[in-house]
Amino acid sequence: MELKIRAVSEADAEELVEIYRYYVEHTAITYECHVPSVEEFRERIRHTLEKYPYLAAELDGKIVGYVYASPLNTRESYDWSVETSIYVAENARGQRIGSYLYQALENTLDAMHVINLNACIACPEEPDEYLTNNSVEYHAHLGYQMVGKFHQCAYKFGRWYHMVWMEKAIAEHPETPEPVIWFPELQEQYNRKCEEIWKRAAED
Template sequence: MEEKKVNIRIASPEDAEKLLAIYAPYVEHTAITFEYEVPSLLEFRERICHVLEKYPYLAAEVDGQIAGYAYVGVFHDREAYDWCVETSIYVDQSCRKMGIGGKLHHALEEVLKLQGILNLNACIAYPEEEDEYLTKNSVEFHRHLGYDMVGEFHNCGYKFDRWYHMVWMEKMIGEHRSGQDFPKNFPQIREEAESILSKL
């Protein structure tokens, strides 16, 4: 079977309905996200706008249809953490095993490097034993991408009448040095990011 081309572009608030359709099943049927209720379309659109004020929010398209998305958020509010972000990736459940998650993450890394981000942190729900709501696949996915396990919090997430652990994984994508420049906000490097994405 011929591998389908995955195009990565910057998402926009107008994509909110399609992105929310991808996210909603994760809320309703999995413990991958600890969110209980599917956000409204308005709230989800506002989340996209908020991310784009500072960070990239990317969409993956296959045959012109959005099949996944990735974005980052603040790791911690204080300035000393400005070089660190928390990553999130969601792929349409009908489009798994197509390499979309890996391609989204690669694109995300390239854009974050432009900004001057150094540390990628992934907060991942983790089961004591795999069940119908949560497997250990996300940890394996991040390991494959070069993340290392750096911490585990026990029985800290409660969903579907059961308790889940949460783990932190980390990947370094830049050099840590003295005299470090502060990262740029995404709008400052957007044009360069669009150029890079067009070549991936």
């Protein structure tokens, strides 16, 4: 089996929605309660790719997971900080696909001069059939550190859940940071470099 990591396009919306569907309908990992339409998801992809990377993992030609970055805040001073999100197909979990995707995303963001990664993670009071602490533990394993918790801030499946923020710095914080290279510009100027980054992440 060959794993390939590549940039997502709007044409991938249908496949990505089907991966996301499981998490909306059967888990509290996302607090979204209704599966978005393909067109709505296509618009989300389009909006993300205006500035940020949106990557997919393909296994033998089929998308088995995706990861993307979005702004932590839209004000210019926050350019060096992003929020990260990842989803792996339910039937493809346990194959390190999430790790490959996150490594590819980190390498890409580093090339863009992004420094701070932030993750907004659903968290239960006690693990149940809809939500465990696996995401928190997984991000801690990747080097994220806990920032804070919002208590009982989300209601899904007839119960209240918490939300935590975790953060990770992938570079030093210089006195004067280099301007961020937005993803379309990175692809245009360094397309071969992007492909090398993603290939390396899939091989690590």
